[in-house]
Amino acid sequence: MRLLVAGAACALLLSAPLLRAEEGADAARKWLEKMSTAARTLNYEGTFVYLHDGQMVSMRIIHGAGPRGEQERLIVLNGVGREMMRDPRVVTSIQYQHSAEVVARSRPRKPFPSGLFSNNAALGKYYIFSLDGEGRVADRLARVVRVTPRDTYRYGYRLWIDQASGLLLKYELINAQDAPLEQLMFTTLDLHPAPPAGLPDPDEGAEIHNAPARADEAQGRTSVAGGGMPGATADPAPDKVWRITRMPEGFAQTEQGTRILTTHAAPMEHIILSDGLAAVSVFIEKLNGAPGFKGPGKMGAVRAYGSVMQDHQITVVGGVPEQTVRMIAESVRMEQAP
Structure with a gap:
């Protein structure tokens, strides 16, 4: 009997870390689902910095989810003047060069990285999800989620998710040595009950910017004038x-x-x-x-x-x-x- 009790106790001790890991993975997936939903459905605007290869790009984002569907506007605040406008139909990229506009259009894709984690159950075959403590970004409390690849063909991620709204506040793309390769972090963030001002008018955008660019979406082709x-x-x-x-x-x-x-x-x-x-x-x-x-x-x-x-x-x-x-x-x- 003592041997059976001892054996059962050992089994419980050995299985406890596995159970905790599974619970952590489930909790991490729920946070990722909340983040993915927030990225699509909330109205917000803010400023963030994008760090990569020793360079920093500062950007302003305006995001709305209203009767016309999801709309987004990104404006580069340093360097060459650029902006991107996205709605359910098309993505329009504008680059200002010597008082001229270079306009490109393409089909909408999921925003990176928030919108890419909506199917995290399928991703579990190639990535491990876990909780990695808490943090603070843009004066907001965040839950940190780590995404670790199961092989060497992918990079990993650390994601700081707003505890109140579920919005992604910061992310790091990390290599096998756990060093960040690129980072994105909000410095200011404001949430709104309705789509904020400054979003593009789809009808006006089509009238103004359709001439320089053409797209044949039926054949999956994208062209730039x-x-x-x-x-x-x-x-x-x-x-x-x-x-x-x-x-x-x-x-x-x-x-x-x-x-x-x-x-x-x-x-x-x-x-x-x-x-x-x-x-x-x-x-x-x-x-x-x-x-x-x-x-x-x-x-x-x-x-x-x-x-x-x-x-x-x-x-x-x-x-x-x-x-x-x-x-x-x-x-x-x-x-x-x-």
């Missing part, structure tokens, strides 16, 4: 398609289309891969005999890897470790169309 070369194409051949033949477990292709950028002469094939949290872009462009870029590159947390195949430049970029972009770049193939 001022770029492109007549006759240039990113397509390998009418009967050929580009395929990603190898990627880390959990990643899947979410989008594919052709983009025309003001910074490139020719259209590019654009493929987006994601595991539901981390995202990787694959750009494929015809070189027409020009030398290509090969090997690794980086800018802050963003890693890049270039390769050349059959006179096409393949560039893979994303907020993931170098080995991830390398694996994907080396797996791009030109195959027969089905």
